[in-house]
Amino acid sequence: MDVIAERTYQVTGLSELTLRIGRPEREGASDNHFCAYEILGPLTRRTMRFGGVDPIQALLHAIFAASLDLELSEEFVRNLLSLHGQPGYLGLPAPEATPRPPGLSESSDRVSR
Numbered sequence: 001m002d003v004i005a006e007r008t009y010q011v012t013g014l015s016e017l018t019l020r021i022g023r024p025e026r027e028g029a030s031d032n033h034f035c036a037y038e039i040l041g042p043l044t045r046r047t048m049r050f051g052g053v054d055p056i057q058a059l060l061h062a063i064f065a066a067s068l069d070l071e072l073s074e075e076f077v078r079n080l081l082s083l084h085g086q087p088g089y090l091g092l093p094a095p096e097a098t099p100r101p102p103g104l105s106e107s108s109d110r111v112s113r
Contacts, residue, residue, distance in 0.1 A: 001020070001022035001023075001036045001038065002022055002023040002025075003020045003021070003022055003023075004021055004022065004023045005020070005021040006018060006019065006020045006021070007019045007083070007091070009041075009070075009075075009081050009082065009083050009090075010081070010082045010083070010085075011041060011042055011043075011075050011080045011081055011082075012080040012082070012087075013080065014041075014042040014043070014075070014080065015041075015042045016041075016042075017039065017040065017041030017042065017044065017073070017075055017081060018039075018040045018041070019037065019038075019039055019066055019070065020037060020038045020040070021035070021036075021037045021059070021062060021063065021066065022035055022036035022037060022038075022049075022062075023035070024052075024055035024056075024058040024059050024062075027051070031053065031054075032051050032052070032053065033051065033052055033053070033054055033055045033057070033058040034049045034050065034051045034052075034058055035049060035050055035051075035052070035055070035058040035059045035061065035062035036048065036049040036062065037049070037050075037062045037063075037065070037066045039066065039069055039070065039073065041073060041074075041075050042075070043073070043074035043075050043078075044069075044073040044074050044075055046069055046073075048062075048065060048066075048069070049062065050062045050065050063092060063093065064093065064094070066092065067090060067092035067093065067094060070090050070092070071090070076088070076090075
């Protein structure tokens with residue numbers, strides 16, 4: 001994964017948790033793009049990739065998914081995760097922050113694991 005962004009979270013009483021976002025990449029000869037991310041923490045380790053119809057959509061999907069994964073992480077659930085001294089603050093947009101434009105079907109959004 002070619003990392004384009006990285007954020008480090010503090011974990012109370014444990015080592016830090018790092019979120020890394022990869023560069024969106026075209027999948028073979030198709031028009032689909034995928035963006036990987038990884039969460040590397042003392043209690044949680046996860047690597048995923050999400051797709052989109054272009055690099056921007058793939059990047060947004062990966063950021064939204066990473067936000068959800070962080071909220072489900074053991075570090076967050078145990079209330080140990082903080083960013084810049086703010087407990088429970090992730091500093092990432094929530095998926096519901098971007099409503100689907102009128103006329104766009106759900107089949108336009110595809111996820112790859």
